[in-house]
Amino acid sequence: MDPSQTKIYNKHGFNSKVFLETYFSEKSTSGFREELLKFPMEKCHQACVSGDIKGDLLIDISIGPVVHHLYPMCGLFKDILLFRFMERCIIELRKWRNAHDEAFDWTHISPTMTELLGDSKQWELKDALLKSKIKQVVKCHTEKENLTDPLQLPQADCMTTAWILDTISTDKDTYMSNLRKIVKFVKPGGHLLLVGALEGTYYMVGNQRMHLFKYNENFVKNALAKEGFTVTQCEVLPSKVGTDLTDYKGKVFVAARKDK
Template sequence: MMDSSPHKLYHVHGFDSRQCLEDYFSDKPDMAFGDDLLNFLIDNLSQVFTVGHINGDILVDLSLGSIIHHLYSASEFFKNIIVLKVNNRCIMELKRWVDERTGAFYWGHTSALLQQKEGNSGQFEDKEGKLRSTIQHVVKCDLEKENMTEPLVLPPADCVISALLLDVISKDQDDYIRYLRKFSKLLKPGGHLILFGGFGATYFTVGKDKFHAFAYDEDFIRKTVVGEGFIIDYCKIKERTAVSDLIDYKTVIIISAHKEK
């Protein structure tokens, strides 16, 4: 069946990962998404890991673009982080930061924000260094393969986190459920799933390109997570405050759940 959407697909048509970071996650004065995509996620993830006692050896991250700010808290609770990416440009951008190479995107504003919230302002370099050392592997994946990292076989993860990726790779409800099922297969029994996304979005813009986004609501994501064998432990929703036509989401949500053994 051919895709009838007039917009490009994130994982099919190429994607400027650096432009995405500049538009949605930077410290530029005109960057409108600080409260929704930076503060909200950092605040809630810190609480999710601490209060939920989520920890272990391996966390697998499947998230949009080359973002890393959602992994600061994770690096305090997991020995190893394995990052999966569908796009070579995203891999190159992320590795540039991990390897501290010239021209890497500046994430100091987010690590400093977390340190400030924890009462340790001024130590953001320690936070970034911890995360760099915890990201053990950045791996190319194919979302359509049964084993997404073929020929590599990943060890079962204690936690899978996915920020905004399901929103942009899913064409419809069936797609969302299918991809979530694949993600959840990376978990060991009793493992934890953390999802971050936005309700009601139909597109997002990067540079001159407009990409597809899947519009869903709270009822759908709750039913889908439970339907895949998870028990929801935490859910927080925030109304949009960003004023921008780059993307048309209405609210953002974070859900943490554990897989029934």
């Protein structure tokens, strides 16, 4: 699909609350709950089980106000920074952190948390812990070489990124450029945990048709290798969602270590 026929997230934005309600709420289709909620949480948790992924700083750069993939791993880091591109998304995150009456409710992911951590009491503790670990939500700018310009921020022990490269990249060149800017924030020896949508061209938010960059798992593995990463884990979950809301064919999770 021609990207000019669709809206691009970092240029046009979308209604963050509608986005969350469509794909990440308790009312979402069962397929979305499996592929968009449970899969990233499980894979981030599994990647951290070995004990190699931990440290002082975790940076997350993801689409919209999504934070669910951070719950299973937030206790492994002293501080967390969130990088986000759109102001409406940042407003939604502030509502969530401040327990605003209109904040999106993530409690429906508590059964997955219980399954992963084996304790039904973990949800309340993890929710409070994650919010306390987030020290700053930083506005980003794709057109700048330093995404957080004028802020100069430290490199992270681990970086997580969910669906942002898919939605802000229009072709292979812009994907590589965006990836290069993102992984500059990972210190040598640090890790990147990436969640992406495979072979998709669009997703709907309300009546807006939003762009997805079409790629496969080999493309993203090769892209990371070019940026000095060794892929330590790559898993693909084929999509079973039959809907006109999006046309992606599967989800991919990649864990990689920065060697240089």
